[in-house]
Amino acid sequence: MVPRQSPRDGQIGFLYLPPIRVQGISVAGEQTAVGIPEYDIVFDIGLCPRPVLSAQILALSHTHMDHVAGLPYYFSQRFFQKLPTGRCYCPAVMAEPLRAMMRSWIALERQETPFEIIGMEPGDEIEVKPNTYLRAHASSHTIPSLAYALVERRKKLRDEFVDLPQERVRQLRLSGEEISRVVEVPLVAYTGDTEPAPFLYHADFVNARVVIAECTFFDRDHQDKAKFGKHLHVEDLRPLLAAWKAQHIVIVHASRRALLSHARERLNDVAAGRPVDSVHMLMDFRANRKRLEAQAAEFDVVPVVDGAMGEVSSGENT
Numbered sequence: 001m002v003p004r005q006s007p008r009d010g011q012i013g014f015l016y017l018p019p020i021r022v023q024g025i026s027v028a029g030e031q032t033a034v035g036i037p038e039y040d041i042v043f044d045i046g047l048c049p050r051p052v053l054s055a056q057i058l059a060l061s062h063t064h065m066d067h068v069a070g071l072p073y074y075f076s077q078r079f080f081q082k083l084p085t086g087r088c089y090c091p092a093v094m095a096e097p098l099r100a101m102m103r104s105w106i107a108l109e110r111q112e113t114p115f116e117i118i119g120m121e122p123g124d125e126i127e128v129k130p131n132t133y134l135r136a137h138a139s140s141h142t143i144p145s146l147a148y149a150l151v152e153r154r155k156k157l158r159d160e161f162v163d164l165p166q167e168r169v170r171q172l173r174l175s176g177e178e179i180s181r182v183v184e185v186p187l188v189a190y191t192g193d194t195e196p197a198p199f200l201y202h203a204d205f206v207n208a209r210v211v212i213a214e215c216t217f218f219d220r221d222h223q224d225k226a227k228f229g230k231h232l233h234v235e236d237l238r239p240l241l242a243a244w245k246a247q248h249i250v251i252v253h254a255s256r257r258a259l260l261s262h263a264r265e266r267l268n269d270v271a272a273g274r275p276v277d278s279v280h281m282l283m284d285f286r287a288n289r290k291r292l293e294a295q296a297a298e299f300d301v302v303p304v305v306d307g308a309m310g311e312v313s314s315g316e317n318t
Contacts, residue, residue, distance in 0.1 A: 061192025092119030
């Protein structure tokens with residue numbers, strides 16, 4: 001008897017949530033790497049799927065194997081492909097252990113692969129693009145961990161000057177009057193692995209346009225498992241989905257044992273009241289492909305799928 005072909009693995013999840021893409025792989029206990037190409041950043045790197053290599057910035061939520069195992073390969077491949085050395089941000093207390101891991105590869109590979117690992121404390125931030133910052137938040141997992149938010153800073157005319165003629169505003173500015181104020185616009189928030197914690201109600205998460213949220217357990221009788229492992233259960237999302245104002249929420253880190261149809265049913269239940277098609281599962285390939293096709297139809301293009309990696313792009317409709 002001819003054996004059954006091995007199941008296809010390593011398929012990239014893809015969502016186009018204008019104006020950003022969310023792409024990567026996230027399966028609880030196996031691997032998580034979620035990229036936002038528009039900001040040149042990847043959250044976690046459990047393994048290193050091809051799209052991850054192009055990201056200049058890595059933001060590690062924590063150092064469990066399924067979130068960090070691809071780090072040496074990432075640095076090595078960028079060196080091999082003559083790309084600039086990427087920057088890895090992580091919980092501060094884990095920075096030196098990660099550096100030690102990278103140094104251990106020198107004897108194995110007989111080469112010194114360049115790397116940059118930078119520890120962050122809650123509240124720290126770094127500029128990733130002009131006026132756009134990556135900010136660390138204190139999450140709560142079984143080991144030191146962080147959540148992250150991408151926040152844009154914009155200058156806005158102060159309220160008392162809004163109704164003034166433009167020439168008067170110009171005069172005030174030239175006279176040295178401070179006519180503008182800085183406002184923060186949360187763009188993307190990433191929870192990482194966490195139990196319910198106060199940071200989830202921070203303005204960076206409540207007001208983010210896109211929230212990428214871990215949810216590992218969906219069965220009603222698995223709430224104790226979620227608490228033990230300090231993960232989110234789908235019921236934990238009920239108050240969060242009511243509080244978050246996000247246009248889109250992307251669920252990641254579901255267990256492979258979770259039946260997709262059951263997970264979607266439970267998500268629909270806890271998301272009652274939210275706009276239709278505002279809660280997505282990164283690894284729901286069928287639903288996401290259908291959504292992409294509908295988006296492509298609006299622009300008279302057809303989605304093109306890379307058969308080897310499952311990556312999705314757009315090609316002209318000929």
